[in-house]
Amino acid sequence: MLKEKEHIKNLVINEQYKELCRLVREKKSRLSVLLSLSYTTDNNIRFRVIKAAGHAVSAIADREADFIRTVISNLLWSLNDDSGSVGWSSPELLGEIVSARIDLFRGYIPLIISLLHIKEPFFRPGVLWAMGRIAAKEPSSIKPYAPYITMYLAEPLPETRGYAVWCLGQIKAQVPGEHIKRLLEDTSEIYLLDNDGNIYKKTVGKITGEAIGNSG
Numbered sequence: 001m002l003k004e005k006e007h008i009k010n011l012v013i014n015e016q017y018k019e020l021c022r023l024v025r026e027k028k029s030r031l032s033v034l035l036s037l038s039y040t041t042d043n044n045i046r047f048r049v050i051k052a053a054g055h056a057v058s059a060i061a062d063r064e065a066d067f068i069r070t071v072i073s074n075l076l077w078s079l080n081d082d083s084g085s086v087g088w089s090s091p092e093l094l095g096e097i098v099s100a101r102i103d104l105f106r107g108y109i110p111l112i113i114s115l116l117h118i119k120e121p122f123f124r125p126g127v128l129w130a131m132g133r134i135a136a137k138e139p140s141s142i143k144p145y146a147p148y149i150t151m152y153l154a155e156p157l158p159e160t161r162g163y164a165v166w167c168l169g170q171i172k173a174q175v176p177g178e179h180i181k182r183l184l185e186d187t188s189e190i191y192l193l194d195n196d197g198n199i200y201k202k203t204v205g206k207i208t209g210e211a212i213g214n215s216g
Contacts, residue, residue, distance in 0.1 A: 095129060095131065161186070
C-alpha cells in the first residue's frame with residue numbers, strides 16, 4: 001500500500017494524469033488513496049492532488065457514479081463534528097469532484113454551499129474555492145448566492161476574502177463598493193487553479209481587479 005501511495009504521489013507531482021487515470025480505472029479504490037494525499041500542509045502538493053482528483057473522477061464517473069457518490073458522502077461526513085476526523089481539504093475536493101462531472105453530481109451543490117455555515121472558520125476558504133470551481137463550469141448554480149459570498153470579503157484570513165472575491169468574479173457579480181479599495185490594495189497571495197488547470201499564486205488585489213473587470 002505504501003509503495004502504491006508513493007507511486008500515485010509521484011504521478012500527481014509530475015502531472016502524469018493519463019497513467020493515474022489508467023490506475024484508477026483498473027482499481028477504483030485507488031481514488032481513495034489519491035484523496036488521502038490531500039492531507040498535507042504543503043499547499044502546492046495539496047492543490048496538485050485536488051486537481052488530479054478531477055481527472056481521476058472524470059475517468060471513472062460514467063461507470064462508477066455510485067462509488068463516487070459514496071466518496072462524496074464520506075467527504076461531507078468528514079466535515080461533521082461526529083465524524084471524528086478533521087476533513088482537511090474536503091471542501092476543495094468536493095468542489096473539484098462535482099465540477100469535474102457537474103452533469104452527474106449537480107445535486108450536491110446546495111450541500112457544498114451549506115458548508116459556509118460550518119462553525120470552524122478554517123474550512124470556509126475551501127468552501128468558497130469549491131463554489132468558484134463549480135461556477136467556472138456552471139455560473140448559474142452559484143450566482144444566486146452572491147449576497148452570501150460578499151459577507152466574507154472582509155474576513156481576516158486572506159484565503160477567505162481572496163476566494164470570496166474570486167468567486168464573485170467567476171459569476172460576474174459586482175464587488176460591493178465599500179470593499180473595493182481595501183481589496184485592490186491587498187498584497188496577500190493565495191493559491192488558485194485556473195480554468196486551464198494551471199496552479200499558481202496570485203494576490204488578492206490582482207484577483208479583485210480581474211473580478212471587477214469581469215463584472216463590467
